[in-house]
Amino acid sequence: MPFGTDSRYLIEAVGLGKVYQRGNEKVVALRNVSLSVESGEFAVIIGPSGSGKSTLLHILGGIDRPSTGELHATGVDLVAASDATLTRFRRDNIGFVFQFYNLLPSFNALDNVILPLLAKGMGWKASRARGEAILEQVGLDHRQKHTPGQLSGGEQQRVAIARAMVLEPCFILADEPTGDLDSASANSIIALMMDLNKRLGVTFIVATHNLNLLKVASRSYELVDGRLKTAPTG
Numbered sequence: 001m002p003f004g005t006d007s008r009y010l011i012e013a014v015g016l017g018k019v020y021q022r023g024n025e026k027v028v029a030l031r032n033v034s035l036s037v038e039s040g041e042f043a044v045i046i047g048p049s050g051s052g053k054s055t056l057l058h059i060l061g062g063i064d065r066p067s068t069g070e071l072h073a074t075g076v077d078l079v080a081a082s083d084a085t086l087t088r089f090r091r092d093n094i095g096f097v098f099q100f101y102n103l104l105p106s107f108n109a110l111d112n113v114i115l116p117l118l119a120k121g122m123g124w125k126a127s128r129a130r131g132e133a134i135l136e137q138v139g140l141d142h143r144q145k146h147t148p149g150q151l152s153g154g155e156q157q158r159v160a161i162a163r164a165m166v167l168e169p170c171f172i173l174a175d176e177p178t179g180d181l182d183s184a185s186a187n188s189i190i191a192l193m194m195d196l197n198k199r200l201g202v203t204f205i206v207a208t209h210n211l212n213l214l215k216v217a218s219r220s221y222e223l224v225d226g227r228l229k230t231a232p233t234g
């Protein structure tokens, strides 16, 4: 079967390498990384700071391009894709969740969640209805009108997860989603992601320092100095 045509996999990557050029210096961030992710998985990538986790997530999400290797995601060849195709790929297929939530501070929770729908041209009423339903799925239907400054860190991350889900992406990439939270809030965000994965079938790829995530992963990897290996089980 030709590479990238196996419909079992949302993501197939073989031999990914990434070299950053910093002045005269070359920084090798990824070396010969191969991985596959199926729909419905909860994949977790651990590894020390600087090991390449964010670099890998950015490449899988079409934010950045690999220097070498092959990569297909949702049937799109991300190495050959034009910039316009990458932009469309990101918008239509991926939800992103970041360590510091990246919510718009002057918009309330519901408006933050529905912005991607409005930007895509969905009407106001339908967008609101969908946003309210998603906020309910993340346990925040009682906080719709609160701005990020009026929400706890854990609640802000719930809003960010709702926003990532609102366009029904093929998968969600989460970079240190619990990194800014105390351990109780972190555990509740882990429980939420697990619940969305099990109940709604949302596929997650999570980069983290939080070893509790290894316990719930369907597939786990460790990055060490840009090389990917199977992680020791949590």
Ligand SMILES: Nc1ncnc2c1ncn2[C@@H]1O[C@H](COP(=O)(O)OP(=O)(O)OP(=O)(O)O)[C@@H](O)[C@H]1O
Pocket (backbone or CB within 6 Å): 020, 021, 022, 027, 028, 029, 047, 048, 049, 050, 051, 052, 053, 054, 055, 056
């Ligand atoms: N734009 C860039 N230009 C040059 N080097 C970079 C760039 N981005 C990342 N790097 C380097 O690539 C390596 C991997 O960085 P990356 O951010 O992927 O690590 P990480 O595992 O996400 O770390 P952390 O756990 O601290 O978030 C690091 O050595 C980093 O300094």
Ligand SMILES: [Mg+2]
Pocket (backbone or CB within 6 Å): 053, 054, 055, 175
């Ligand atoms: Mg990082």
